Structures are given as C-alpha cells and as structure tokens.
Amino acid sequence: MSGNLRPSRLSPGDVLRVGAVGLRARRARVVLSALGIAIGIATMVAVVGLSESSRADLMARLDRLGTNLLTAEAGKDPGGGDIKLPKNAVAMVERIGPVLQATASADIDARIRRSDVVPEERTAGVTAQAVRRDLLTTLGGEMSRGVWLDKASERLPTTVLGSVAAKRLGVTRVGETIMMNNTRVVVVGILKPIELVPTLDRLAMVGFPSAERYFGFDGHSTTIFERSTDASVEDVWAVLARTINPGQKGGIKVSRPSDALAAKAATDEGLTKLMLGLGAVALLVGGVGVANTMVISVLERRQEIGLRRALGATRGAIRLQFLTESLLLSALGGVTGALLGTVATYGFARFQGWTAVVPPESLAAGVAATLVIGVIAGLYPAIRASRLHPTVALNTT
Incomplete structure (x- = not known):
C-alpha cells in the first residue's frame, strides 16, 4: 500500500495563496520593487497613448482644414x-x-x-x-x-x-x-x-x-x-x-501645405520610439529590482524552505512557489503602471484639448511584458530555492 503513495499536488488556488503570503510578509520591499515595474509600464503606456492622442488630434485637424x-x-x-x-x-x-x-x-x-x-x-x-x-x-x-x-x-x-x-x-x-x-x-x-x-x-x-x-x-x-x-x-x-x-x-x-502637418506626425512618431526606448530601460531596471528582491527572499527564507522540504514539498513545488511570487510581484507593478499610464494620458489629453486615445493593445502588451519580466526575474531565485537541501536549510541561522 505504501508503494502507491504520491506527493500531493498544489492546486492553482493553493499556489496563489502561498505566493501571496511571501509578498505580504515583506510589504515595503514589495512596494519598492513593484514601483520600478510600474514606472516602466506607465511610461510606455503614456507615451503610446499621448502619441496616439496627438496623432488623432492632428488627423482631425487635417480633416477639418482639408488636404x-x-x-x-x-x-x-x-x-x-x-x-x-x-x-x-x-x-x-x-x-x-x-x-x-x-x-x-x-x-x-x-x-x-x-x-x-x-x-x-x-x-x-x-x-x-x-x-x-x-x-x-x-x-x-x-x-x-x-x-x-x-x-x-x-x-x-x-x-x-x-x-x-x-x-x-x-x-x-x-x-x-x-x-x-x-x-x-x-x-x-x-x-x-x-x-x-x-x-x-x-x-x-x-x-x-x-x-x-x-x-x-x-x-x-x-x-x-x-x-x-x-x-x-x-x-x-x-x-x-x-x-x-x-x-x-x-x-x-x-x-x-497640409504635407507640413503630415510631416509633423512623422516627427512625433520618431519621438515616440525614443520615449518607448526610455520606458523599456525603466522596465528593465524594474525587472532587475524584482530579481534582486526574489534572491534576497530566498536567502532570508532558507529555514522556511527547509521546513517545507522536510514536510514533503517537492523541488517543483518550491520552484513554483517562488516563481509565482515573482509573477505576482511583476503583475502588481504592471497593472499599477497600466492604470497610472492611462490616467496620465487622459489627464494630459484633456488639458491639451485632445481626444484621449489609449490603444488596448498597448495595455495588453504592457501586462504581457511584466509577466515575461516576472518569469525571467524569478527563474534563477526559484531554481536556487528548489536546490536547497532540507538539512542545510534548517541548520541556517
């Protein structure tokens, strides 16, 4: 009968709860790490939104003036x-x-x-x-x-x-x-x-x-x-x-004469690409912050990891736990950044008298980028945590 025993698997809900516990225990660090991701995503969403809003306003003016x-x-x-x-x-x-x-x-x-x-x-x-x-x-x-x-x-x-x-x-x-x-x-x-x-x-x-x-x-x-x-x-x-x-x-x-206004739209497009590059740099910095947070989390929680391993948690369960934490941390920053970028776009567009345009694909791309960052940033810490031997981890002071 004992030969049929198998380790129990965590349900998706269990994985999310375990990952969220790790984040709630270190709220200040989580906020600061998520802030880096949020700034990058907010910059990218706002740049795309303001560029599209400006271009839409320019096209509307061209339609009114006539080409x-x-x-x-x-x-x-x-x-x-x-x-x-x-x-x-x-x-x-x-x-x-x-x-x-x-x-x-x-x-x-x-x-x-x-x-x-x-x-x-x-x-x-x-x-x-x-x-x-x-x-x-x-x-x-x-x-x-x-x-x-x-x-x-x-x-x-x-x-x-x-x-x-x-x-x-x-x-x-x-x-x-x-x-x-x-x-x-x-x-x-x-x-x-x-x-x-x-x-x-x-x-x-x-x-x-x-x-x-x-x-x-x-x-x-x-x-x-x-x-x-x-x-x-x-x-x-x-x-x-x-x-x-x-x-x-x-x-x-x-x-x-309208060609001059069309050329302005092309110039704005070049500036948009530059600003998107800066947003990508900010996003990369945010990803490094997430990776740093997760590595430190592994070092600080070695006894917790050892205890879970001693109680029967598999290496895959440990990897999944820390990878989930990284994804949740990145998603928190991504969603916050998308909201901030949208609010900034609507606020500035209204101030300028433009019709605010926030392409849905830019929001989707921003959230997708954060998930990719979360996987990349959390992969090494998750593997490192899963490789800790229970005895060594429990003996850590």
Whole structure:
C-alpha cells in the first residue's frame, strides 16, 4: 500500500495563496520593487497613448482644414530673374475640371509702419501683399475682428492684418490706421491664425485694385491657391504648373501645405520610439529590482524552505512557489503602471484639448511584458530555492 503513495499536488488556488503570503510578509520591499515595474509600464503606456492622442488630434485637424489645397508659387527663370505669372492665371486654373476654387496673392513693394512718426526702416517685420476677395473662403480662414475685403474696400486704402502682423504693429481693433509707404491705410479686419498658410499671419493684405492704384502693383500674381476634389489632388498637381505658365512650368513650385502637418506626425512618431526606448530601460531596471528582491527572499527564507522540504514539498513545488511570487510581484507593478499610464494620458489629453486615445493593445502588451519580466526575474531565485537541501536549510541561522 505504501508503494502507491504520491506527493500531493498544489492546486492553482493553493499556489496563489502561498505566493501571496511571501509578498505580504515583506510589504515595503514589495512596494519598492513593484514601483520600478510600474514606472516602466506607465511610461510606455503614456507615451503610446499621448502619441496616439496627438496623432488623432492632428488627423482631425487635417480633416477639418482639408488636404486638397495646392499652392503654386512663381520661382526664378534660368537667368535668375523673377517669373511673372499671367494676369489670367486664376482663370486658367479654374478651367481644370476637378478644381473647385482658385485664388491668388501677390507681393507688393510697400514698407509698413505703425504711424508716420515711425522711421521708414522700422517695419516691425510685417510685409504687404495684394490679395483677391475670394482668398478667405478658399483658404477656409476666419476673422478675429472686423470684416474681410469686399467690392468696395478692395478699391480703397484699407487692409486686413494677419494675427501676427496685428500684434507686431500693436493694432488691437478695427478702424485704426497704419502707414504703407506714405499712404495712410485703415485696418478693416484682423484674421485668426491660418494653419495651412501661416505666412499670411505676418501680412498686411490689400485688394488687387487698391494695390494697383496706391502701390504700383502690376497685376501679376506671385502665388496661386486652389482647391480640388480629394480624389483628384494628385492629378491636378501634375498639370497645375504647366496650366499656370505653359512656357516656364519648371519655374513654378507646386506644394501641398497640409504635407507640413503630415510631416509633423512623422516627427512625433520618431519621438515616440525614443520615449518607448526610455520606458523599456525603466522596465528593465524594474525587472532587475524584482530579481534582486526574489534572491534576497530566498536567502532570508532558507529555514522556511527547509521546513517545507522536510514536510514533503517537492523541488517543483518550491520552484513554483517562488516563481509565482515573482509573477505576482511583476503583475502588481504592471497593472499599477497600466492604470497610472492611462490616467496620465487622459489627464494630459484633456488639458491639451485632445481626444484621449489609449490603444488596448498597448495595455495588453504592457501586462504581457511584466509577466515575461516576472518569469525571467524569478527563474534563477526559484531554481536556487528548489536546490536547497532540507538539512542545510534548517541548520541556517
């Protein structure tokens, strides 16, 4: 009958209880060790979450602004001179089938001062451009104060200032005047910042007729803006330069302003990878802390191990006990870190006005990483504990 006796096996519930007892007996050390894991996981979850939240906000902005805006600018001819676009360039662009809207602006020679008592050389970093009335609707701009140019004001000495230009000139309300060369010009409006074309923020804009009458403008545009259907942007891009100026298409630079915002998303992605690397380092440090805690636990509990072995615990049961402790310790840090990272993501995203996004796969990956760390960190201490001879362990003082 005695030959049929076999060591009893621990149930999963017994294994968890035995492992938890070891952690409860050393709470301060457990908290400090779990903190290292938590910091690593929290960093990784927060970095991924904030990156995704920022990217989602950027994509939403792109959707609102539209990615179907193309800009064509006059460059230099082979001799180094400035290329003059045809006066009917906008009309030619509007003949392209998929084009929905087209407008233009042009550089003009006008030095801008706050008043006539300011020396002419002090322009406050503000330049002047002539613009068409339909510029605002084509670019999707909005007024901060006042009104945009209309049929009457585009012929008069009036101007609309970009947001930065207004600040640099110290103009805070409509009706104030500034000097453009020796002409006193009335400010009829101030724009909100235009994200797709930020260069307009630093301009004082007048109508084409006004520029011809007061500032010697010759009527030739320097920049063409057009919007087409989303599906046809690439097709329009291919023919835009030669449509605007068939004789010198090589001197026309065509670009899509939204590409700059898309490039920002790519830059953010590179920064995300760097921060994930730092999070991985923190996680590795946390794993070393867990391993250190478990090794010390084995050294301090040699008598306990010896007693369990003397009472019939197998080497496998001892290994499983300490491996379970390591997994529980790592899981504690991992879950805590995932919660902290999620809270940090939602808090910062709300502060920035973003839509908070925490990918579920990042949480799953974080918890999985902690379990892997727990196995690796606890494997050596568990094997070391199982190899202790009961007699040697019980004789330890």
